Amino acid sequence: MKKPEIKESLLAPGHKACAGCGEALAARIIMDAAGPNTIVTAATGCLEVFSTLYPQSAWKMPWIHSLFENSSAVAAGIEVALKAMGRENEAKVIAQGGDGATADIGIGCLSGMFERGHDVLYVCYDNEAYMNTGIQRSGLTPFEASTTTSPSGEISWGNKTDKKPMPEIAAAHKIPYVATATVGYVKDLEKKVKKALSIKGPKYLQVHCPCPLGWAHDPALTIKVAKTAVQTGLIPIFEMEQGKITSVRKIAKKQPVEEYLKLQARFRHLFKKPGGEAEIKRIQQIADNNIEKYGLM
Amino acid sequence: MAKPEGVVAKPGSSKKYKTGSWRTKKPVFKHDKCTDCRICVMVCPDGVIFGADKEYHADMDFCKGCGICAEECPVNDIEMVLEVR
Ligand SMILES: Cc1ncc(C[n+]2csc(CCOP(=O)(O)OP(=O)(O)O)c2C)c(N)n1
Numbered sequence A: 001m002k003k004p005e006i007k008e009s010l011l012a013p014g015h016k017a018c019a020g021c022g023e024a025l026a027a028r029i030i031m032d033a034a035g036p037n038t039i040v041t042a043a044t045g046c047l048e049v050f051s052t053l054y055p056q057s058a059w060k061m062p063w064i065h066s067l068f069e070n071s072s073a074v075a076a077g078i079e080v081a082l083k084a085m086g087r088e089n090e091a092k093v094i095a096q097g098g099d100g101a102t103a104d105i106g107i108g109c110l111s112g113m114f115e116r117g118h119d120v121l122y123v124c125y126d127n128e129a130y131m132n133t134g135i136q137r138s139g140l141t142p143f144e145a146s147t148t149t150s151p152s153g154e155i156s157w158g159n160k161t162d163k164k165p166m167p168e169i170a171a172a173h174k175i176p177y178v179a180t181a182t183v184g185y186v187k188d189l190e191k192k193v194k195k196a197l198s199i200k201g202p203k204y205l206q207v208h209c210p211c212p213l214g215w216a217h218d219p220a221l222t223i224k225v226a227k228t229a230v231q232t233g234l235i236p237i238f239e240m241e242q243g244k245i246t247s248v249r250k251i252a253k254k255q256p257v258e259e260y261l262k263l264q265a266r267f268r269h270l271f272k273k274p275g276g277e278a279e280i281k282r283i284q285q286i287a288d289n290n291i292e293k294y295g296l297m
Numbered sequence B: 001m002a003k004p005e006g007v008v009a010k011p012g013s014s015k016k017y018k019t020g021s022w023r024t025k026k027p028v029f030k031h032d033k034c035t036d037c038r039i040c041v042m043v044c045p046d047g048v049i050f051g052a053d054k055e056y057h058a059d060m061d062f063c064k065g066c067g068i069c070a071e072e073c074p075v076n077d078i079e080m081v082l083e084v085r
């Protein structure tokens, strides 16, 4: 039997993402699902830096980086330009940003893109901190994670807030499609990208991407860490269409949050410092609230 | 006139840089129990596992040796071994 041709990804190898990078895996799956007739913008961050180290580029499709905060605005401009040229049926537009770019710095531009109704898919690569500048907390850093700006130490435990509800914030703009996905389930991610791109108007996709460096886990465990996040209830995977939840990934076998936390050194203090048990209980409460709110079981 | 700013790079030119030199462990595909599930192909962050018909391999020019393929292989047909150069 003849073996099929080797098919190289639209995000070419040779990029400088760390070994086991969840964001690199997500980007590769998303680009191959979107196909070559796609114009991509990127915010400043790991994905931009590791894929376009001067003078090389890993992108095999039109790709542009401008600033940290404006990848959605640049994408909106591209979409309008395609329309003005009468060529909007020739290419899809994807805007990308990290969690910092999305939930904090670029949230204004993103809100504007939603409000004006641009036909763009916005992808948030959620690795739960500003990784490219050395692990500073963002609005999507989870409760009690230790980062360089929310360190665990004598007088503090870690990050004081829980994840900002970005998918709900996006959905509140009455956009047609909002979804969460994870590199733990790549087939589901692939499916959601294709579905999003088949819908006209603004779309928001938030992808949970473990970061072996920032979360301090074994690079081989990227998929396992991502799956465990889902199976504890800490990362709900769902779709919202026209503001309503239309599908959720059910938890197959509920795991206690410890199973997730213990894989990562950013939560190590919870197991070492006296009083850690009470903090873990609070994290379990977050997971249980998610399970109830999204109907995960 | 203002000078144009920015850089235009050739598509896929990242391949000039061989990340394989980063590796300390390499995946060995045993071609024994493979069921053609293609999970290794799907989960490689660098997209450098190729093959078909139960015979897969990683492109050693680029494989960074993260070990995700070996960890995720449902039949343990991939083993990470220390690389001796
Ligand atoms: C306006 C502005 N502020 C700060 C920076 C510095 N900076 C570059 S990348 C980055 C972190 C990006 O974090 P995130 O968006 O979460 O992406 P990640 O690197 O984690 O993928 C920061 C703070 C910048 N380039 N521009």
Ligand SMILES: [Mg+2]
Binding pocket: A098, A099, A100, A125, A126, A127, A128, A129, A130, A131, A132
């Ligand atoms: Mg980030």
